[in-house]
Ligand SMILES: Nc1ncnc2c1ncn2[C@@H]1O[C@H](COP(=O)(O)OP(=O)(O)OP(=O)(O)O)[C@@H](O)[C@H]1O
C-alpha cells in the first residue's frame with residue numbers, strides 16, 4: 014500500500030507532473046491489444062512520451078530494461094502473449110520499473126479473468142480499469158460487464174477497488190463518469206472527460222498507457238491522479254470540438270498535445286474523498 018499522503022494533491026500537482034513527464038519523455042513499453050495499439054501510441058506521443066509496442070517473449074527482458082515504464086493490457090489475449098506478459102512483469106519488478114495492469118474484459122471469460130487475477134498478483138504499481146473490470150478482478154458480486162464494456166458505475170466499484178488495492182498492493186484507478194484512485198485507504202475522485210469517450214474504442218487503454226508515462230516520473234498514487242486529470246481535461250476539451258465520437262480520438266490527441274495547467278483547471282477537478290488520519 015502506498016504511504017504517500019494525498020490530502021493536498023491538486024491541479025497544480027497534476028500540471029507539475031505533466032511538465033516533469035514531458036521533460037524526460039519516458040519510453041513506455043506497451044504490451045497491449047491490437048485494437049488499442051495505434052491510439053495508445055498516438056496518445057503517448059501527443060502528451061509527450063515515447064511509445065513502443067513490443068511483446069515478443071524473445072525481447073521483453075531487454076526491452077523492459079531500456080524502458081521507463083510498462084503497460085500490460087490483456088485485451089486480445091493469447092497463450093504466446095501471456096508468456097511475454099509474465100516475463101515482462103517479472104523483469105519490471107526485478108529492475109524496479111513501474112508497470113500498469115489494464116484488465117480489459119476481466120469477468121467475460123474464465124481464461125481472461127484467471128490471467129488478470131494472476132497478473133494483479135505480479136506486482137503492478139497501478140491497476141486501471143472500468144468499473145465492471147475492477148469489480149470482477151476484486152471478486153466482487155454484481156460486476157456485470159458486456160465483453161470489454163462496463164455495465165456498472167465507478168461509484169458502485171469503489172468498495173471493490175479499495176479491497177483490490179489492499180489485496181494487490183497496487184494503486185487502483187477506476188474510470189467512468191467519475192474516476193477514482195485509491196490505495197485501499199485514501200480515495201481521490203477526479204472529474205473531467207465526456208460521455209462520448211466510452212463510445213470511441215480503446216480510450217481507456219490509451220489512458221492506462223498515459224498513467225504508465227506519469228508513473229515514470231511520480232510515485233504511483235500521484236501518477237495515476239495526475240494522468241487521469243490531464244487526460245480527463247483533454248477529453249472534455251476535445252469533446253467541445255466534435256459532434257460525435259468519430260473525430261474524438263484525433264481531437265483528444267490535439268488536446269493532449271496542447272494541455273497545460275489552465276486546461277486542466279478549466280476542465281478537470283481533483284477531490285480527496287477519503288483520507289488517512291495523521
Ligand atoms: N460518462 C462519462 N463521462 C465522462 N467521462 C467518461 C465517462 N465514461 C468514461 N469516461 C472517461 O473515458 C476514459 C476511459 O474510461 P472508460 O471507463 O470508458 O475505459 P474503458 O472502459 O477501460 O475503455 P476501453 O476498454 O474502451 O479502452 C476515462 O478518461 C474516463 O474518465
Ligand SMILES: Cc1ncsc1CCO
Nearest residue numbers: 046048088089117161215
Ligand atoms: C474492443 C476491444 N476488444 C478487445 S480489446 C478492445 C479494446 C477496448 O478495450
